Amino acid sequence: MTHTDYYSSPIGLLEIRAKEDQLLALSFLEEEQKSSVNPSDFTQEVKKQLEEYFSGVRSEFTLALAPQGTEFQEKVWQMLQTIPVGQTTSYLTMARQLGDEKVIRAAASANGKNPIAILIPCHRVIGSDGSLTGYAGGLWRKKWLLEHEQKMLGKPVQASLFE
Structure with a gap:
Protein backbone atom coordinates (compact mmCIF):
# COMPACT_ATOMS: atom_id res chain seq x y z
CA MET A 1 0.00 0.00 0.00
CA THR A 2 1.28 3.45 -0.91
CA HIS A 3 1.08 6.19 1.69
CA THR A 4 0.89 9.87 0.71
CA ASP A 5 1.47 12.77 3.05
CA TYR A 6 2.44 16.43 2.73
CA TYR A 7 4.97 18.65 4.43
CA SER A 8 4.91 22.43 4.30
CA SER A 9 8.57 23.48 4.12
CA PRO A 10 10.15 26.94 4.05
CA ILE A 11 10.55 26.50 0.29
CA GLY A 12 7.13 25.13 -0.53
CA LEU A 13 4.85 22.19 -0.19
CA LEU A 14 6.43 18.72 -0.46
CA GLU A 15 4.53 15.57 -1.33
CA ILE A 16 5.78 12.43 0.42
CA ARG A 17 5.03 9.06 -1.16
CA ALA A 18 6.09 5.92 0.68
CA LYS A 19 5.53 2.21 0.57
CA GLU A 20 5.79 0.54 3.95
CA ASP A 21 9.08 1.87 5.41
CA GLN A 22 10.63 3.13 2.17
CA LEU A 23 10.48 6.56 0.61
CA LEU A 24 9.44 6.36 -3.05
CA ALA A 25 9.21 10.08 -3.82
CA LEU A 26 9.60 13.51 -2.29
CA SER A 27 8.43 16.18 -4.70
CA PHE A 28 7.81 19.92 -4.68
CA LEU A 29 4.24 20.94 -5.42
CA GLU A 30 3.12 24.32 -6.67
CA GLU A 31 -0.28 23.99 -5.00
CA GLU A 32 -1.96 24.78 -1.74
CA GLN A 33 -1.88 22.41 1.23
CA LYS A 34 -3.43 19.03 0.49
CA SER A 35 -4.88 16.68 3.02
CA SER A 36 -2.93 13.55 3.72
CA VAL A 37 -3.99 10.38 1.98
CA ASN A 38 -3.28 7.38 4.15
CA PRO A 39 -0.32 8.76 6.16
CA SER A 40 1.78 6.28 8.10
CA ASP A 41 4.27 6.19 10.94
CA PHE A 42 6.97 6.23 8.27
CA THR A 43 5.64 9.37 6.54
CA GLN A 44 5.49 10.99 9.97
CA GLU A 45 9.17 10.12 10.46
CA VAL A 46 9.96 11.65 7.05
CA LYS A 47 8.20 14.85 8.14
CA LYS A 48 10.08 14.85 11.46
CA GLN A 49 13.46 14.50 9.73
CA LEU A 50 12.55 17.19 7.18
CA GLU A 51 11.58 19.52 10.04
CA GLU A 52 14.95 18.86 11.69
CA TYR A 53 16.77 19.50 8.39
CA PHE A 54 14.97 22.77 7.73
CA SER A 55 15.50 23.93 11.33
CA GLY A 56 19.24 23.29 10.94
CA VAL A 57 19.69 20.45 13.44
CA ARG A 58 19.90 17.56 10.93
CA SER A 59 22.30 17.37 8.02
CA GLU A 60 22.00 13.63 7.29
CA PHE A 61 18.83 11.62 6.81
CA THR A 62 18.34 8.08 8.13
CA LEU A 63 15.46 6.94 5.94
CA ALA A 64 15.26 3.98 3.57
CA LEU A 65 15.03 5.28 0.01
CA ALA A 66 13.51 3.34 -2.87
CA PRO A 67 13.62 5.50 -5.99
CA GLN A 68 12.46 3.76 -9.15
CA GLY A 69 14.35 4.34 -12.39
CA THR A 70 16.59 2.80 -14.99
Whole structure:
Protein backbone atom coordinates (compact mmCIF):
# COMPACT_ATOMS: atom_id res chain seq x y z
CA MET A 1 0.00 0.00 0.00
CA THR A 2 1.28 3.45 -0.91
CA HIS A 3 1.08 6.19 1.69
CA THR A 4 0.89 9.87 0.71
CA ASP A 5 1.47 12.77 3.05
CA TYR A 6 2.44 16.43 2.73
CA TYR A 7 4.97 18.65 4.43
CA SER A 8 4.91 22.43 4.30
CA SER A 9 8.57 23.48 4.12
CA PRO A 10 10.15 26.94 4.05
CA ILE A 11 10.55 26.50 0.29
CA GLY A 12 7.13 25.13 -0.53
CA LEU A 13 4.85 22.19 -0.19
CA LEU A 14 6.43 18.72 -0.46
CA GLU A 15 4.53 15.57 -1.33
CA ILE A 16 5.78 12.43 0.42
CA ARG A 17 5.03 9.06 -1.16
CA ALA A 18 6.09 5.92 0.68
CA LYS A 19 5.53 2.21 0.57
CA GLU A 20 5.79 0.54 3.95
CA ASP A 21 9.08 1.87 5.41
CA GLN A 22 10.63 3.13 2.17
CA LEU A 23 10.48 6.56 0.61
CA LEU A 24 9.44 6.36 -3.05
CA ALA A 25 9.21 10.08 -3.82
CA LEU A 26 9.60 13.51 -2.29
CA SER A 27 8.43 16.18 -4.70
CA PHE A 28 7.81 19.92 -4.68
CA LEU A 29 4.24 20.94 -5.42
CA GLU A 30 3.12 24.32 -6.67
CA GLU A 31 -0.28 23.99 -5.00
CA GLU A 32 -1.96 24.78 -1.74
CA GLN A 33 -1.88 22.41 1.23
CA LYS A 34 -3.43 19.03 0.49
CA SER A 35 -4.88 16.68 3.02
CA SER A 36 -2.93 13.55 3.72
CA VAL A 37 -3.99 10.38 1.98
CA ASN A 38 -3.28 7.38 4.15
CA PRO A 39 -0.32 8.76 6.16
CA SER A 40 1.78 6.28 8.10
CA ASP A 41 4.27 6.19 10.94
CA PHE A 42 6.97 6.23 8.27
CA THR A 43 5.64 9.37 6.54
CA GLN A 44 5.49 10.99 9.97
CA GLU A 45 9.17 10.12 10.46
CA VAL A 46 9.96 11.65 7.05
CA LYS A 47 8.20 14.85 8.14
CA LYS A 48 10.08 14.85 11.46
CA GLN A 49 13.46 14.50 9.73
CA LEU A 50 12.55 17.19 7.18
CA GLU A 51 11.58 19.52 10.04
CA GLU A 52 14.95 18.86 11.69
CA TYR A 53 16.77 19.50 8.39
CA PHE A 54 14.97 22.77 7.73
CA SER A 55 15.50 23.93 11.33
CA GLY A 56 19.24 23.29 10.94
CA VAL A 57 19.69 20.45 13.44
CA ARG A 58 19.90 17.56 10.93
CA SER A 59 22.30 17.37 8.02
CA GLU A 60 22.00 13.63 7.29
CA PHE A 61 18.83 11.62 6.81
CA THR A 62 18.34 8.08 8.13
CA LEU A 63 15.46 6.94 5.94
CA ALA A 64 15.26 3.98 3.57
CA LEU A 65 15.03 5.28 0.01
CA ALA A 66 13.51 3.34 -2.87
CA PRO A 67 13.62 5.50 -5.99
CA GLN A 68 12.46 3.76 -9.15
CA GLY A 69 14.35 4.34 -12.39
CA THR A 70 16.59 2.80 -14.99
CA GLU A 71 19.84 1.15 -13.98
CA PHE A 72 21.75 4.24 -15.15
CA GLN A 73 19.45 6.65 -13.28
CA GLU A 74 19.78 4.63 -10.09
CA LYS A 75 23.58 4.66 -10.46
CA VAL A 76 23.50 8.47 -10.78
CA TRP A 77 21.16 8.77 -7.78
CA GLN A 78 23.52 6.61 -5.72
CA MET A 79 26.39 8.87 -6.74
CA LEU A 80 24.42 11.96 -5.69
CA GLN A 81 24.08 10.52 -2.21
CA THR A 82 27.86 10.56 -1.81
CA ILE A 83 28.12 14.36 -2.18
CA PRO A 84 28.76 15.67 1.34
CA VAL A 85 26.45 18.26 2.87
CA GLY A 86 27.67 21.76 2.11
CA GLN A 87 29.68 20.67 -0.93
CA THR A 88 28.94 20.64 -4.64
CA THR A 89 30.05 18.79 -7.74
CA SER A 90 29.54 19.42 -11.43
CA TYR A 91 27.76 17.44 -14.13
CA LEU A 92 31.13 17.06 -15.89
CA THR A 93 32.73 15.63 -12.74
CA MET A 94 29.84 13.21 -12.39
CA ALA A 95 30.22 12.10 -16.01
CA ARG A 96 33.93 11.50 -15.45
CA GLN A 97 33.17 9.48 -12.31
CA LEU A 98 30.74 7.44 -14.40
CA GLY A 99 33.67 6.69 -16.71
CA ASP A 100 32.86 8.78 -19.78
CA GLU A 101 32.60 12.54 -20.26
CA LYS A 102 30.17 11.87 -23.10
CA VAL A 103 27.47 10.80 -20.61
CA ILE A 104 27.26 14.33 -19.22
CA ARG A 105 23.81 14.94 -20.74
CA ALA A 106 22.52 11.55 -19.63
CA ALA A 107 23.82 12.24 -16.11
CA ALA A 108 22.13 15.66 -16.13
CA SER A 109 18.90 14.07 -17.36
CA ALA A 110 19.02 11.42 -14.61
CA ASN A 111 19.67 14.19 -12.11
CA GLY A 112 16.57 16.02 -13.35
CA LYS A 113 14.45 12.88 -12.98
CA ASN A 114 15.48 12.30 -9.38
CA PRO A 115 12.21 11.40 -7.62
CA ILE A 116 13.43 12.12 -4.08
CA ALA A 117 14.28 15.81 -3.73
CA ILE A 118 16.60 16.97 -0.94
CA LEU A 119 17.40 13.48 0.42
CA ILE A 120 18.99 12.50 -2.90
CA PRO A 121 20.78 15.84 -3.13
CA CYS A 122 20.64 16.72 -6.82
CA HIS A 123 20.64 20.37 -5.69
CA ARG A 124 24.38 19.92 -4.97
CA VAL A 125 25.21 19.56 -8.68
CA ILE A 126 26.20 22.78 -10.42
CA GLY A 127 27.70 23.83 -13.73
CA SER A 128 31.44 23.37 -14.34
CA ASP A 129 31.80 27.16 -14.22
CA GLY A 130 30.27 27.28 -10.73
CA SER A 131 26.90 28.55 -11.94
CA LEU A 132 23.56 27.28 -10.77
CA THR A 133 22.03 25.22 -13.53
CA GLY A 134 18.83 23.25 -13.82
CA TYR A 135 16.80 22.11 -10.85
CA ALA A 136 13.37 20.53 -11.19
CA GLY A 137 12.21 22.41 -8.08
CA GLY A 138 13.34 25.75 -9.52
CA LEU A 139 16.70 27.50 -9.28
CA TRP A 140 15.52 29.65 -6.38
CA ARG A 141 15.00 26.48 -4.33
CA LYS A 142 18.40 25.12 -5.35
CA LYS A 143 20.02 28.36 -4.21
CA TRP A 144 18.07 28.29 -0.93
CA LEU A 145 19.07 24.67 -0.20
CA LEU A 146 22.76 25.28 -0.95
CA GLU A 147 22.82 28.41 1.22
CA HIS A 148 20.92 26.60 4.00
CA GLU A 149 23.48 23.78 4.03
CA GLN A 150 26.39 26.23 4.06
CA LYS A 151 24.87 28.05 7.05
CA MET A 152 23.98 24.79 8.81
CA LEU A 153 27.65 23.80 8.73
CA GLY A 154 28.72 27.23 9.88
CA LYS A 155 30.42 27.98 6.57
CA PRO A 156 30.27 31.36 4.90
CA VAL A 157 27.93 31.25 1.91
CA GLN A 158 29.97 31.05 -1.30
CA ALA A 159 28.50 33.99 -3.17
CA SER A 160 30.16 33.03 -6.46
CA LEU A 161 27.91 29.97 -6.67
CA PHE A 162 24.78 32.02 -6.62
CA GLU A 163 25.37 34.86 -9.07
